[in-house]
Amino acid sequence: MAIKKNNRFPITHGEAFPHRLMLMTPIAPAIKYNPDRNAAPEQKFDFDPKTGEGTGLPLWTATVTDPHEATDGKGKRASFEITFIAQVQPVPAGEQVAPGTDLWWIELEGLTAEPKVMGQGEFKYLGYTYRATGIKGDNSGAKQAPANPGASRPRDEKAA
Template sequence: MAIEKGHRFAVAFDEAFPQGLVMVGEVSPDNEFQSREDKAAGRPVRQRVDESTGKRQWKFLATDLGETRAKRASFEVTLLADVQPVPSASEVMPGMRPVELEGLTAEPKVAGQGEYKYQSYVFRATGFKAADSAAAGKSSRSGSGSSAGAADGSKAA
């Protein structure tokens, strides 16, 4: 096989999300699973580290404005950075803000189960674009096209 499993393809934000992306809630650390035994022993919670870049992982819930299927419109996006990325856009509604991502990559994967499997993507980014470039990107978008998302931290095709 020419392309290894787990390969991350660089993708332009406007290609992946032509109608934009809304962050729901806040950015939080992507922590490793902690068992009951670990919690009972008082072991500290550890934040995940990306194997490819060595950067700490952060996550947030996103909604793709171009997705028409409700089950696939919202998904988690992973941010790879040493410090917690902060979106520069202000909230348009309580807990919701439009965002643009920089350093965006897509990793193909199969989602669903049984006969209902479909192609999806895991999205990772290095951070948020500045507010002035985000506003410029929105005015230049045509608004055509469609993207699909999945609630399992991926995005369907």
């Protein structure tokens, strides 16, 4: 059995981040790299044109801090960037660290981890790239109910 490259493993928020997770920056669109400084910024999408894989949804990024990593003595992974895969920009929901700031304690939904070799030269280590579909408690529309869910469908109406 072979595991394909770029395989993302589902993981619960509590397993990945046992001491919660702090959102440090506002969530913004993930922007494609363009060497032309005058070009208009273009948002990235979850789609690989070479393989045809991906959801096709827009990507959003934010910087987060994992207090568990900082107390474990692994300061190099205490803060990192997380990618959200959602139709609309996720909005922080939960407990705000300090009123009037962009610091929030958040819980991620639809979390996946992708193993990745990080570091340079002789200081390489195994790290993870995290992606999520949203934030628990977010009601901005990032997580929409299906247009015709079966439980709320009238008895005489058939699924399409």
